[in-house]
Amino acid sequence: MWRKVLPADVLRAYEDFSSRSLARIPSALERLIYIASTRDYNSGLYHHEGLAARFDPVAAAKALEYAHAEVFHEVSLMPLGKLSDELEKYMQSAKEEPLAFLTAWQKLEPYRVAIPMHVDPTVAELFVSNIKIALAVLRYRLPKEAGHQSGASLPPSPAPRSLPQFRS
Amino acid sequence: MIYLSIFAALVLFFALVMLVARSLYWEPDLNIAGPPGTDAAGRIDEANDAMSFEILLRAFGDDDQRFITALGDKHVERLLLFERKRIALRWIRRRSAEARSIMREHANRAREASDLTASGEARLAFRYMELLTLCEMLSLGVFLFGPAGLQKFAVQTNMALSEIKRFGNVGADTVTS
Numbered sequence: 001m002w003r004k005v006l007p008a009d010v011l012r013a014y015e016d017f018s019s020r021s022l023a024r025i026p027s028a029l030e031r032l033i034y035i036a037s038t039r040d041y042n043s044g045l046y047h048h049e050g051l052a053a054r055f056d057p058v059a060a061a062k063a064l065e066y067a068h069a070e071v072f073h074e075v076s077l078m079p080l081g082k083l084s085d086e087l088e089k090y091m092q093s094a095k096e097e098p099l100a101f102l103t104a105w106q107k108l109e110p111y112r113v114a115i116p117m118h119v120d121p122t123v124a125e126l127f128v129s130n131i132k133i134a135l136a137v138l139r140y141r142l143p144k145e146a147g148h149q150s151g152a153s154l155p156p157s158p159a160p161r162s163l164p165q166f167r168s
Numbered sequence: 169m170i171y172l173s174i175f176a177a178l179v180l181f182f183a184l185v186m187l188v189a190r191s192l193y194w195e196p197d198l199n200i201a202g203p204p205g206t207d208a209a210g211r212i213d214e215a216n217d218a219m220s221f222e223i224l225l226r227a228f229g230d231d232d233q234r235f236i237t238a239l240g241d242k243h244v245e246r247l248l249l250f251e252r253k254r255i256a257l258r259w260i261r262r263r264s265a266e267a268r269s270i271m272r273e274h275a276n277r278a279r280e281a282s283d284l285t286a287s288g289e290a291r292l293a294f295r296y297m298e299l300l301t302l303c304e305m306l307s308l309g310v311f312l313f314g315p316a317g318l319q320k321f322a323v324q325t326n327m328a329l330s331e332i333k334r335f336g337n338v339g340a341d342t343v344t345s
Contacts, residue, residue, distance in 0.1 A: 073219070073222075077222050077223075077226055079231050079232060079235070080231075080232040080235050080236065080248075081231075081232075081235040120216070120219050120223075122220075122223050122255065122258055122259055122262060123219060123223060125254070125255055125258060126223060126226060126227070126255050129251040129252075129254065129255055130251075132247070132251065133232075133236070133244065133247055133248055133251055136241075136243065136244045136247050137236070137239060137244055140239060140241045140243070140244055
């Protein structure tokens with residue numbers, strides 16, 4: 001993939017973030033969700049306590065934005081087989097009832113918050129499209145793997161987990 | 169005379185199919201601004217070209233179709249076909265719009281140019297017509313059969329656009345130099 005030339009301070013912050021935080025997250029989808037969680041929903045600004053303490057806050061925010069765009073492209077252009085596997089792993093790590101997880105993701109489409117602000121619109125469309133298909137794949141696999149054990153009427157667990165905590 | 173009638177009927181049929189295909193295309197519900205502007209326009213162009221090619225490979229490739237076919241669920245297969253058609257048509261639309269934008273820009277610059285060559289302009293016009301034809305044929309193919317298997321055709325369309333960009337830039341350089 002073509003890489004943008006970053007200013008030196010942003011590059012240092014990006015490399016630090018990649019080696020300290022991102023390297024510990026095994027899948028690209030989880031990395032994407034983690035980076036998206038560092039962005040404020042209201043302002044669209046990125047903030048990471050550890051990174052902002054070690055680097056200039058503006059450079060840290062730009063490093064996060066760049067990392068977000070990079071991982072987003074990686075996930076968007078991922079083959080469906082791999083994406084389905086990563087989504088399944090994420091679903092398992094969320095420790096949520098699989099059927100409840102799939103229903104929430106298909107109806108509420110929370111994955112849309114993982115789309116960076118400035119991104120090629122076709123890539124964003126491809127991302128949404130691929131996640132929809134991967135969810136359909138997981139739903140199809142579900143009855144076979146779960147042996148029809150979970151009822152569709154089960155409500156979500158009372159204390160749903162939020163995004164996994166990877167922060168350093 | 170009968171051949172002429174058959175030909176006219178075929179042209180009308182394809183025009184009708186294209187109209188139906190266009191009417192089925194809808195704008196995405198995502199309100200994405202696209203990459204921010206920068207003074208390094210060449211770099212952004214290069215990035216967009218690389219990204220466009222990667223989207224092409226994903227949307228028109230058959231890896232995903234093989235994976236879904238192996239899964240054996242008709243619902244997921246239909247969903248894949250529907251989604252891939254949507255992405256592929258959107259990709260074609262954007263390439264076509266990009267070509268129109270290049271030609272518009274070129275025409276604006278050409279008005280002020282003093283050293284235009286007829287052969288250069290004819291070549292550019294020919295490439296532009298070729299690209300528009302390719303886009304329409306590709307849209308028709310995607311609409312009728314889906315994008316899988318049309319990757320070569322899409323690559324050819326992408327190459328035609330690259331040629332137009334190159335010719336358009338050569339024209340612009342001539343004007344500005």
